[in-house]
Amino acid sequence: MSTVVVYKSKYGSTKQYAEWIAEELGCEALDAKKVKIDDLEKYDTIVYGGGLYAEVINGVILLTKNMDKLEGKKLIVYSTGITPLKYSEYYDKLVIEKNFKPEMLEKIKVYNFLGKMILDELTIVHRTALKTLKKIMQGKENPTEMEKLLVELCDANGDFSDREAIKDLVEYAKQ
Numbered sequence: 603m604s605t606v607v608v609y610k611s612k613y614g615s616t617k618q619y620a621e622w623i624a625e626e627l628g629c630e631a632l633d634a635k636k637v638k639i640d641d642l643e644k645y646d647t648i649v650y651g652g653g654l655y656a657e658v659i660n661g662v663i664l665l666t667k668n669m670d671k672l673e674g675k676k677l678i679v680y681s682t683g684i685t686p687l688k689y690s691e692y693y694d695k696l697v698i699e700k701n702f703k704p705e706m707l708e709k710i711k712v713y714n715f716l717g718k719m720i721l722d723e724l725t726i727v728h729r730t731a732l733k734t735l736k737k738i739m740q741g742k743e744n745p746t747e748m749e750k751l752l753v754e755l756c757d758a759n760g761d762f763s764d765r766e767a768i769k770d771l772v773e774y775a776k777q
């Protein structure tokens with residue numbers, strides 16, 4: 603059984619999880635920038651990780667656009683984000699619906715972990731995007747709970763990564 607972890611990471615959070623997972627599984631962690639879909643042919647189990655950016659799992663289309671080529675493989679996706687895990691509705695609805703067609707979820711097992719966002723490290727483009735999002739949300743007359751949450755998250759600052767969180771994923775990958 604050969605396994606690989608592929609990750610796309612802008613600020614290092616998803617990469618950190620990829621290294622932890624690869625260490626537990628005794629396999630390689632590869633940067634998605636250097637991976638083409640045909641390179642994955644030789645693996646039985648593929649773990650893909652990407653950070654969340656406006657609910658999109660960074661680069662996950664590498665898998666979702668190539669489901670035909672990945673037929674018969676064990677596929678696992680994890681995302682990292684800063685939305686507190688208690689807001690599972692956010693993840694289960696918004697994120698899942700945005701990234702996967704329902705039939706894909708029969709073939710891909712999805713996990714979400716807390717990542718990091720250090721405001722001083724962000725690019726100007728990302729900082730501006732967060733400022734704009736915050737302004738839009740604050741301008742709403744009757745904001746929903748989700749919109750209130752988004753305003754809060756724009757100011758989140760810290761590393762919430764947790765190695766313990768990978769346990770279930772690792773166990774499933776080993777099965």
Ligand SMILES: Cc1cc2nc3c(=O)[nH]c(=O)nc-3n(C[C@H](O)[C@H](O)[C@H](O)COP(=O)(O)O)c2cc1C
Nearest residue numbers: 611612613614616653654656657683684685717718
């Ligand atoms: C512009 C921007 C948009 C983001 N959008 C989301 C989001 O929709 N949901 C979320 O939970 N986290 C969001 N985040 C936080 C990142 O997903 C988080 O920092 C993640 O750990 C980054 O992973 P990476 O450094 O491996 O790319 C966003 C961060 C930025 C800078």
